[in-house]
Amino acid sequence: MRSEYLFTSESVSEGHPDKVADQISDAIVDLFLSKDPEARIACETLTTTQLVVLAGEIRCKGVYENGEWAPGAQDEIEATVRRTVKEIGYEQDGFHWEKFEFINRLHGQSAHIAQGVDAADNKDEGAGDQGIMFGYATDETPDLMPATLYYSHKILEKMAADRHSGAAPFLEPDAKSQVTLRYEGSLPVAATAVVVSTQHAPGYDQGEKEAELHAYVKGVVASVIPPVLLRETEYFINPTGSFEIGGPDGDAGLTGRKIIVDTYGGAAPHGGGAFSGKDPTKVDRSAAYISRYLAKNVVAAGLATRCTIQLAYAIGVSKPLSLYVDTHETGTVGDDQIEAAILSLPELGGLTPRAIRTRLGLNKPIYRPSAAYGHFGRKPEGDFFPWERTDLTDALKAALG
Template sequence: MKRLKSSESVCQGHPDKIADILSDAILDELIRKDPYTKASIETLITTGLVHISGELSTDAYVDIPEIVRGTLIEIGYTKPEYGFDGYTAGVITTISDQSPELALGIPSGGAGDTCIVVGYATDETENYMPLACNIANEITFTLDEMRKDDFLPFLRPDGKSIVVVEYENNRPLRVDSVTVLIQHEPYITEFDLRDEIEKKIVKKVIPEELIDEKTKIIINPIGRFVIGGPMADTGLTGRKTIADAYGTAAPSGGSAFSGKDPTKIDRSASYMARCIAKHIVASGISKEATVELVYIIGMEYPVSIDIKVDTDIDREKLIKKIKDIFDLSPSGIIERLNLRRPIYKKTSMYGHFGRKDEDFIWEQLDNKILRELKDV
């Protein structure tokens, strides 16, 4: 049986992704100075303006406008002709204290929010991620790197990639389509742009055996894309949840990640759910696994745990083993994954999962855990 799975990824200069990056850049600076910071930082971006809002409880002080402007320049918004740049953008800050009702009502170790989180893993790739996610993220990463390194000097910061992979008997067969939308300087022709992106990005990133004569390669389908970024569209934190996670290969828990400290269980437990799913697949129990956890604010452990695998293993026995191995309380997750560190800015780009980075502890496999799971 054939089916399609797809995934989206956005460049650093996409308005929504700028908002995610800014929210996490501010969070990192707060955690660097006060690891016990509690924060939910929301960013709105429009032409010439960045509005930072949210709730905060911390002993740290950070210069938010300085962080915002430095991050915008780092992303690549350095020229006035972009209609938005880090040197001139206005920054408004309206951050309030954390609600005293929440602070008093949440016991030590209790979940800081009510949420559903989902973790997923598959053995179809070396990093246990859906193939479409890997390709889409690699395309946007390469676009950003080639722009910043001046290998493709005609590129501007805004951009997006969508990849659709065809499966047969639940295994990747071919890339059905790849779409790249990329902002560019006005001097390059549409033909030259498409030719350069196809040859130097698309066909370099996608393995040759996955492209055939029916693969659709679509680059800037409506033509010119000179005006982009916040000049063309507003950006908001948390609007790229599917791009941040697993594409269409797994359901979304519905919560955004960026700007939230690790006591916000919708972020930290999403990392733990991925860690669990990856260990299940890596142990050989199943070719793919989906882990769903439900948390209620103030309660220490999830009220519901569900694990979907593609084998006839005793699910109740597997869930019991997972509970024995992993401490699923907020404090247990924070400790195991060492989440009170300024690691969040880099999570906000090119997906939160499947990354090769020593700080992403939820991606690291533990041989002891793998041996324990093999006994299920």
Template sequence: MQPKQQGKMFTTESVTAGHPDKLCDAISDAILDTALTQDPNARTAVETLATPGRITLAGEVTTTATLDTERIVRDTLHRIGYIPDQFTVDDLIIEQSPDIAQGVDTGGAGDQGHMFGYAVDAPGYLPAPVTLAHRLARAVHANPFGLGPDGKTQVTFDGDQLRTVLVSVQHPSSLEQAEVREQVQQVIAPHVDLTGVTLLVNPTGRFVLGGPDADTGLTGRKIIVDTYGGTARHGGGAFSGKDPSKVDRSAAYAARQAALSLIANGYATECEVQLAYAIGIPEPVSIHVDTKGTGNNNAAEKALTNIDFTPNGITQRLNLRQPIYTQTAAYGHFGRPDFPWEQPLNL
């Protein structure tokens, strides 16, 4: 099939909670949440690797919490739709380096890096393509037909017009392609008008073997799905498994809140905010605002002057020491009003 050439085409994707990379994100964040439930000052940077029949945990944790990591892994596998007893769990987690800890202990950033936040004047302060891709992925995973946990969605827009919807979803071997297509259509129909839209379902014609049995999973490998679907830039680090002392996560949330706050306060209709940090230093080394030609960059940047962008300031303002992170592991970290970084500040 040749790609369509007319108009301004843009494509973005989402994946279901059972995608192997998202499974790993969920496990890493479940370990973080368990630690924070017992020890609000826990520091974690947990990486999960999923391969056929095996879940491997690595990274660094410093906490007074008692973590039964094998139980956390198995509970997460069950919740998402996998059979826990089919997996062996290897725990290779170590304690955080004292060289890093000495900078974090004094309130400094846990690492160097730059983070982006983006918002647009639209429902959820997100572009329509990424919002729709997540909505369809969530619906596919929650299907009532017994389709498998592993799946992906992809949507292509020509300007404001939806042109193509692609759904790939794991299914029992007993189902023929036509049956899978019919079930997918029923699942997504309440969420999207398919009139005049090309619908592609499992383009290879078969998706029986899925999850870690078919594709290695790794924490942090779906960072564009986690953020803005490619519409805006992303910093150098992933989110899942990291406590808020890691600015990869907390400052990305703060930058997102800053961007949508600028829009909510009338400074722009599209906005991108960049924050940058040096390890061990609390204050960001730079703050940059780009209103994409929809506002005054200098005025918007000045409006952020009194916001505390130190790791401790962000953590306190957004109440990030609570166990909320497992909820973020699938269907994006943004555009969901229950999260504190999605609430606009008065500027």
């Protein structure tokens, strides 16, 4: 590794237009899974000025069967979408939860996709698509996440909490953050730059109100990033000036357009598949979650300080095509030994799509909270964020002797 370098990650708030779309899509996933744990969902969302459009393919008992909507199902979908936008906080002239036009273009899942995914006779359930998925963990932070992304998320989470509580009434929902850290070896030693752009109430782009906003943001940063890292920090707060027009009114939003924010902030490879709007038969989602689970448990078990894991699948095929482990020369045992140990664990069931869902309990309405501030590095609580558990460490160590 280089002895010294700069690295940067960004995050976006729950009110960013792409994240509004992600949360709507995952609210639909949760709605359908709450009615049918075997539902099939691929829900894409478009948001723009006073408009939300849903498109995609679905199959769900009690909602959409045999090409027909159940009575009241479309009304429930619309109510779910409007409630999601209301909870984010949009009541603006250009985007209001109660006033935007809503268009539902969801339709039935392709029979040709279904025949590859569904279990039948002696055939196990296959993967919902082909693709490669990556998981990553590093000991830079307590949550075993890259520090640049960890701090970027935490800044915006704190600002959103203050907006919702009324502690910062001048904030509006749309915001972005970016943190640059200087590393010496594998450790961050200084935050050289912090960027925060936040939508704000009128008047907070000049004079005393602008100074109040800047002071507030610097206080949030100081509450998130350790003081020892802030001794040489350059701040860029709303560097373009005014930011009153935001959210879907300021820029169209689409599901799945923030995949680096959702994962590791660029610190690890990405297979290219988005998560939100997809049921867990889609390995874009479930295999990315199990890859993170495995990488995190490898690091938590003390087998490495950094770990990248790749899985690959073919549509309609249950068995993964490949498993790759890279501990970046930080491992206490060989990477090939870790690969063999993972594949030998009966509790992982060969990493088939059904085994992944069973191990992590993914056929539940648990997804909307993951659609803002990252799918990884979150606290596992109850059924939520099960891929963040570190309950595989003993089994891994035992398998390695």
